Amino acid sequence: MRPLTRFILTATLAAVASPAAQAACTLKDMFPSGTYTYQMTGAAKGTVTTTNAVKGDSVTSTSTVAGTTTTTTWTCTAKGITSTLSSGGASSVTTSTAAMPPLNTWRPGYTWKSAQDLKMDGGITAKSTSVSKIVNRESVKVPAGTFNAWRLDTTTTVTMKLPSSSTPKTTTVKTSVWYAPGTGMIRTSLSGVTMELLKVKR
Numbered sequence: 636m637r638p639l640t641r642f643i644l645t646a647t648l649a650a651v652a653s654p655a656a657q658a659a660c661t662l663k664d665m666f667p668s669g670t671y672t673y674q675m676t677g678a679a680k681g682t683v684t685t686t687n688a689v690k691g692d693s694v695t696s697t698s699t700v701a702g703t704t705t706t707t708t709w710t711c712t713a714k715g716i717t718s719t720l721s722s723g724g725a726s727s728v729t730t731s732t733a734a735m736p737p738l739n740t741w742r743p744g745y746t747w748k749s750a751q752d753l754k755m756d757g758g759i760t761a762k763s764t765s766v767s768k769i770v771n772r773e774s775v776k777v778p779a780g781t782f783n784a785w786r787l788d789t790t791t792t793v794t795m796k797l798p799s800s801s802t803p804k805t806t807t808v809k810t811s812v813w814y815a816p817g818t819g820m821i822r823t824s825l826s827g828v829t830m831e832l833l834k835v836k837r
Contacts, residue, residue, distance in 0.1 A: 666687055666689065666694050666696075666709070666819050667687065667689070667817065667818070667819060667837070668687050668688060668689045668837065669686070669687060669835055669836055669837035670684065670685070670686045670687075670835070670836045670837075671684070671685045671686075671687070671819070671820075671832060671834075671835055672684050672685075672832075672833045672834045672835075673685070673830040673831060673832055673833055674778060674830065674831050674833045675700070675828060675829070675830050676828075676829050676830075676831075677827045677828045677829050678826065678827035678828050679701070679828045681700070681701060682833065683698060683699065683700040683830060684698065684699050685697065685698040685699075686698075687819075692710065692711035693708060693709060693710045693711065694708070694709045695707070695708050695709075696708075696709070705720055705721065706720070706721050707719070707720040707721075738816075741769050741785060742769060743769055743770060743771045743772075744768070744769065745768070745769045746766065746767065746768045746769075747766075747767055748764065748765065748766050748767075749764075749765045749767070750762070750763065750764050750765070751763045751764075751765070753793075753795075757798065758798040759795060759796070759797055759798065760795070760796050761793055761794060761795040761796065762793075762794050763791050763792060763793040763794070764791070764792050765789050765790065765791040765792075766789065766790050767787055767788070767789040768787065768788050768789075769785060769786070769787055770786040770787065770788055770811075771785075771786055772784065772785050772786070773786060773813075775813050775815075775821060775822060777821050777822055777831040777832045777833075778831055778832065778833045778834075779821065779831075779832040779833055779834055779835060782813075782815035782818060782821050783815060784813040784814055784815040784821055784822075785813065785814045785815075785816075786811060786812070786813050787811070787812050787813075787814065788809070788810070788811050789809070789810045789811075789812070790807060790808075790809050790810075791807065791808045791809075791810065792805065792806075792807050793805065793806050793807075793808065808825060808826060809825065810823065810824070810825040811823065811824045811825070812824075818832070818835065820832070
C-alpha cells in the first residue's frame, strides 16, 4: 500500500471520530460505548470494526481495518478535544489543536480549523491542517437504519516528507462525514472510499 493511501485510511479513522468525541465532553451523545461495524466500498472494500470505551472525560477507540489495528485516545481539555492515534510501530497521528467545538454550537455554516502531526513507519513524517464546516442536518439511510445526522465537510492539506526525497509532497483530501447524536459516525466519504454503519452492539 502506498504511503499516502495508507495515511489516508489510517488518518480517516482519526478524522471521522474527532467530531464525535468533542461535544463539550458529552460523549454519550456523539461517541457512545459499544462496538460499531462499518462497510467500506469503492476504492477500498471490506469492513471496519471500532470499539469505543468511555471513561470520564476521555474515550479509547480501537479500530481494525485491512488487518491493521489502531488505537485512538480522545481527551477533553479546556481548549476542546485533543487526540493521539497509534497504529503500532512508529505510526501515530496527534491532533495538536482542539479538534471540535461544543455540540451546542453546531449550526449550518459553522467553520473551524485543526492541525495534526503525523509519524509513520519508515521515517515518514507529515503535518496536516484541516478546515471543517457543518453543512446541515439531514435524514441519512445506511445499512444500520435511517438517522437524523449532521453532515460535516472537511478539507485537509497534508505535507508529507519522505526519507528518500528532500522535496515534501503536498496533497489535499476532502472528506464528508455524517454524525447522528446518540450513535456517532454513520457514514464517511473520501478519496473514492465510502464507509457506512452496518451494525451496532452495545
